Amino acid sequence: MDESDHRTSTPEQARELPPGARHYRAYVGNPASYDTTSVAQFTLMTALGLREGHTLLDIGCGSLCGGRLFIPYLLADRYFGIEPEVWLVEDGITHEVGRDLQRMKRPVFRHVSDFSAAAFGVPFDFVLAQSILTHVSRTQLERCLEQVSQSLAPEGLFAASFYDDGETMYEGDAWVYPKFASYSVGYDHYWMVFAREGQAERVSWLGAAAGHPRMVRMLELTRQLNDANREHGMTRRRLEDAELELAALRQDKPEL
Numbered sequence: 191m192d193e194s195d196h197r198t199s200t201p202e203q204a205r206e207l208p209p210g211a212r213h214y215r216a217y218v219g220n221p222a223s224y225d226t227t228s229v230a231q232f233t234l235m236t237a238l239g240l241r242e243g244h245t246l247l248d249i250g251c252g253s254l255c256g257g258r259l260f261i262p263y264l265l266a267d268r269y270f271g272i273e274p275e276v277w278l279v280e281d282g283i284t285h286e287v288g289r290d291l292q293r294m295k296r297p298v299f300r301h302v303s304d305f306s307a308a309a310f311g312v313p314f315d316f317v318l319a320q321s322i323l324t325h326v327s328r329t330q331l332e333r334c335l336e337q338v339s340q341s342l343a344p345e346g347l348f349a350a351s352f353y354d355d356g357e358t359m360y361e362g363d364a365w366v367y368p369k370f371a372s373y374s375v376g377y378d379h380y381w382m383v384f385a386r387e388g389q390a391e392r393v394s395w396l397g398a399a400a401g402h403p404r405m406v407r408m409l410e411l412t413r414q415l416n417d418a419n420r421e422h423g424m425t426r427r428r429l430e431d432a433e434l435e436l437a438a439l440r441q442d443k444p445e446l
Contacts, residue, residue, distance in 0.1 A: 205222045250273060267298070272300050305337045355370070
């Protein structure tokens with residue numbers, strides 16, 4: 191991780207920084223995709239039913255990559271964020287949200303690293319964890335799911351992104367960043383959406399592993415897309431192999 195302080199760099203300059211560099215756009219991921227990541231989060235949550243009167247908890251809200259769209263959209267006192275790095279939230283407000291909008295919409299933040307969502311004392315209609323559970327240990331994962339289960343409204347939804355490298359299961363006990371913690375289910379980068387038992391099928395291996403009141407996977411928004419991409423990749427590799435084989439045959443038999 192780049193330890194140099196780039197906080198005074200402009201967003202244009204920050205696009206050239208590596209993920210993890212100390213700039214509010216780079217520290218949270220690829221700075222070149224900061225804008226599209228914002229849109230992706232907002233599109234996902236509104237597609238799931240988020241409306242202006244709902245309460246939203248943004249776990250690992252960082253520099254308000256998603257918050258810069260959620261805060262103006264939601265009514266006042268409806269946006270909540272957990273982020274241990276205070277400077278990220280401050281820079282996000284300064285450069286992306288603005289103090290006037292902060293005073294108008296009154297977002298609430300907790301600067302903790304223990305996923306203590308229940309401490310807000312709010313039943314959340316929606317909870318979001320964008321690129322957070324892609325970096326956690328199993329213990330942290332279970333802690334996060336436990337806290338969300340305690341704070342999610344009866345009909346609430348929890349959307350979280352995960353990562354699977356196709357080979358390993360992360361067994362470490364620490365946060366890993368900018369590398370990824372792999373939890374293998376076969377979908378590469380993928381989203382899971384959880385709801386309380388009784389509202390969806392019982393298919394959540396995460397809920398079973400966490401040992402808290404069961405939460406179940408309701409949707410896997412990118413499974414079909416990832417499966418299609420994987421099939422496309424396999425087809426492309428088979429075509430490349432066939433072309434190599436044909437080239438070899440042509441060397442043996444020039445008339446082909």
